[in-house]
Amino acid sequence: MNRKKKFLTAAVLCALASTGFVMQVSAEETMTHDLDEVVVEADKDTLPGGYISTKGTSGLLGSNNVMDVPFTQMNLTAKNIEDYGDPTLALDNILRNNPGVRGGGTTLHNDFSIRGITVNGTSTYVNGIPGLMTQFNAPTYFAERIDITTGPNSTLTGTMPTYENSFAGGIVNFVSKKATDAPITRYKQTFSGKGHFGEYLDIGRRFGKNNEWGVRINTELQNGETSISGEKINAQGIYANIDHIGKNSKTNLLAGYRHLDIKGGARWFALYPSAIKSGAISKLPDAPDSSTDYGFEGMEKESKGYILALNHEQNLSKDWKAFLNAGLNDNDLDKNICGTSSRYTIINDAGDLKLDWPGSGAYGGVFTTKNHTKTQFAQIGVTGNSKFGNFENTVTLAADKSWRSIRSKTQRVNFGLISGNLYEGNVSVGNNTFPSVDEALSSKSSYWGASIVDTLNYGKASLMVGLHKHQSTVQSYSSGKMTKSTTSDATCPTYAFMYKPNENISLYASHAENFDQGSVVGGTYKNKNEILPPSKVKQNEVGIKYLNNGLLTSLSAFSIKQANNISEDRPDGNYLVQNGEQEYKGIELSVNGRLAPKWDVMAGVMYLDAKYNKTAKGASDGKRLTGQANWSGVLGLEYHPDKDWTVLGRMLYMGAAPINDAAFEVPSYTTFDVGVNYKTKIDQVPVKLSLMCYNLTNKDYWMARGDSLFLSTPRTVALSATFDI
Numbered sequence: 001m002n003r004k005k006k007f008l009t010a011a012v013l014c015a016l017a018s019t020g021f022v023m024q025v026s027a028e029e030t031m032t033h034d035l036d037e038v039v040v041e042a043d044k045d046t047l048p049g050g051y052i053s054t055k056g057t058s059g060l061l062g063s064n065n066v067m068d069v070p071f072t073q074m075n076l077t078a079k080n081i082e083d084y085g086d087p088t089l090a091l092d093n094i095l096r097n098n099p100g101v102r103g104g105g106t107t108l109h110n111d112f113s114i115r116g117i118t119v120n121g122t123s124t125y126v127n128g129i130p131g132l133m134t135q136f137n138a139p140t141y142f143a144e145r146i147d148i149t150t151g152p153n154s155t156l157t158g159t160m161p162t163y164e165n166s167f168a169g170g171i172v173n174f175v176s177k178k179a180t181d182a183p184i185t186r187y188k189q190t191f192s193g194k195g196h197f198g199e200y201l202d203i204g205r206r207f208g209k210n211n212e213w214g215v216r217i218n219t220e221l222q223n224g225e226t227s228i229s230g231e232k233i234n235a236q237g238i239y240a241n242i243d244h245i246g247k248n249s250k251t252n253l254l255a256g257y258r259h260l261d262i263k264g265g266a267r268w269f270a271l272y273p274s275a276i277k278s279g280a281i282s283k284l285p286d287a288p289d290s291s292t293d294y295g296f297e298g299m300e301k302e303s304k305g306y307i308l309a310l311n312h313e314q315n316l317s318k319d320w321k322a323f324l325n326a327g328l329n330d331n332d333l334d335k336n337i338c339g340t341s342s343r344y345t346i347i348n349d350a351g352d353l354k355l356d357w358p359g360s361g362a363y364g365g366v367f368t369t370k371n372h373t374k375t376q377f378a379q380i381g382v383t384g385n386s387k388f389g390n391f392e393n394t395v396t397l398a399a400d401k402s403w404r405s406i407r408s409k410t411q412r413v414n415f416g417l418i419s420g421n422l423y424e425g426n427v428s429v430g431n432n433t434f435p436s437v438d439e440a441l442s443s444k445s446s447y448w449g450a451s452i453v454d455t456l457n458y459g460k461a462s463l464m465v466g467l468h469k470h471q472s473t474v475q476s477y478s479s480g481k482m483t484k485s486t487t488s489d490a491t492c493p494t495y496a497f498m499y500k501p502n503e504n505i506s507l508y509a510s511h512a513e514n515f516d517q518g519s520v521v522g523g524t525y526k527n528k529n530e531i532l533p534p535s536k537v538k539q540n541e542v543g544i545k546y547l548n549n550g551l552l553t554s555l556s557a558f559s560i561k562q563a564n565n566i567s568e569d570r571p572d573g574n575y576l577v578q579n580g581e582q583e584y585k586g587i588e589l590s591v592n593g594r595l596a597p598k599w600d601v602m603a604g605v606m607y608l609d610a611k612y613n614k615t616a617k618g619a620s621d622g623k624r625l626t627g628q629a630n631w632s633g634v635l636g637l638e639y640h641p642d643k644d645w646t647v648l649g650r651m652l653y654m655g656a657a658p659i660n661d662a663a664f665e666v667p668s669y670t671t672f673d674v675g676v677n678y679k680t681k682i683d684q685v686p687v688k689l690s691l692m693c694y695n696l697t698n699k700d701y702w703m704a705r706g707d708s709l710f711l712s713t714p715r716t717v718a719l720s721a722t723f724d725i
Helices: 004-020 078-084 089-096 273-278
Strands: 055-057 061-067 073-079 101-103 111-114 117-120 143-150 170-176 186-193 196-207 213-226 232-245 249-263 268-272 301-313 318-337 345-346 366-388 391-413 420-421 426-428 440-458 460-477 482-501 507-517 536-548 552-571 573-597 599-614 630-641 645-654 657-659 664-666 669-682 685-694 702-704 708-711 715-722
Touching: 055 073, 055 143, 055 170, 055 391, 073 078, 078 089, 078 143, 078 669, 078 685, 089 101, 089 111, 089 143, 101 645, 143 702, 345 420, 460 507
Parallel strands: 268 345
Antiparallel strands: 055 061, 073 143, 101 111, 111 117, 143 170, 186 196, 186 715, 196 213, 213 232, 232 249, 249 301, 268 708, 301 318, 318 366, 366 391, 391 440, 420 426, 440 460, 460 482, 482 507, 507 536, 536 552, 552 573, 573 599, 599 630, 630 645, 645 669, 657 664, 669 685, 685 715, 702 708
């Protein structure tokens, strides 16, 4: 090894040491029940351009080609994650390449929606296991793919320890990186924003007889100021994947740790309802300069935690296999110092701010919160194949159990001197001495479920029938003492029919349902601490998929109905009850793959008609759902002038959306991202140099979610250099 190569190797080892040996493990595709061969980087299942894979995971259906899945599915590859994963807003930027997903996240939180239903990081899966992510800025560098199956489907996923948001929008599954046959030693440096640096290390090796053992380690170190003035992100993490492929079994273990500390970065706003009624707010405020600093002194969110995910498959005979999926997430939110509900309230046309409005459990001040969340999940099952005549049958039976406990405490602080302005920033909370907070048990929940999925194939046709039985027990606590407990259950069917006239076309129709846990009524209602029944979500979908010459086109039409909690005014006060219903109808189209020689495309559009069906006294029946735009879309193009250069660009569009009972309309917006990649060698070491600019025109705009407004992220330039040593 020559001197320069030795220097590069030393730099990589120093980067690993600088992470403090924080480790995270990645696993292979989980909840798949096929003993697949080891995946190599040149994946035959990847469409031209490398952004979309035709193979992905669909819960208990296992690992399948998208042409064989009777739902809308898009599998985003490592290249997709690499090119569009802005270091400070990774998940939101990546998921928006799916037309069924709409952004709404910030550098603080992973908030997005699938077909109009709001979800966040806690609603995602890691290697088929729910509850392993938090609501905060999610790491994506350890993922080989992110598989998205849109629509509710408890039958395919099993029980889900929900927290903050439901899983009803769809299945978002992180598939972690695993060792390939070829050794990997990859070091990456990044620079973005105003001074945000990142270092990443990716090491993979296989060993043993026939390379049966594999280890893949990914580390992260990032620190510095983002493109938002005053916001600083500091993160360290390590993920490690250990896998073993034997003659009759396959085992995968993912273990990881991450510490994340974010100072500043407030982006969440709302309009004061009384100010709208009085006329103090007569119009929707124009979006301010998106680089404005709204963080007050002492504002900070800091969390740390680890995850474990185990997946095992065992051949029982030629036709039967058993499987085990188990996971653990232990996370501490050590600091959460921000405005009440994490948002600011706009109180007049001049853009003056308060930290929240009174009368909704808020006190117009700030709060400091700590919590400790622990989630556990276990699933066992068997899958078998049989043939009789011209029929082929695959059946899967599974049982699962999950638990979640939350220890938390919130201390509200009223400083009295709360000021700031939407167009100037300069948020002040007066005395910023925050009290220490001791945790106490606040909630516990447990779930068990049983599923059966049977797929019958006959020639070009297939019929899938599934059933999921689910029971949840939810307990709420005050000062560590249980105040309420409720148990509820439901049965969720799934059925689908698919017909493939030839290998290039799939036609399907499907029905799927989802069932959540009960929700605890907040303190502003007369029936506070009551636990409402779980809500059910039902989806009907029809679609067609066409794959030819490296171009995959998918078109689907869907209708989703979701039970909804609504407020009811009664003689003795205001009650929260589950008497409402929301409906989401839409059409979704996506086109991915080779468009022409040297040109690849990643495009899609969704039309969504979201409305209220049942509201209090019918006051809003038939109205558009607040915060929901009719149209959204993505158009990404990649051009390859030669083998070394790649030029890419993306356009994102979001239509106008009503808020505050249609009092105002959030304007539509269009943003552009452009980038270039160049492959070269430095002293025989392969190097990839990348330049990416997000929000090229530096457009300032509002993102609507419910009656909340989220301010956009300003133009962000990201530079990176990746060395394959």
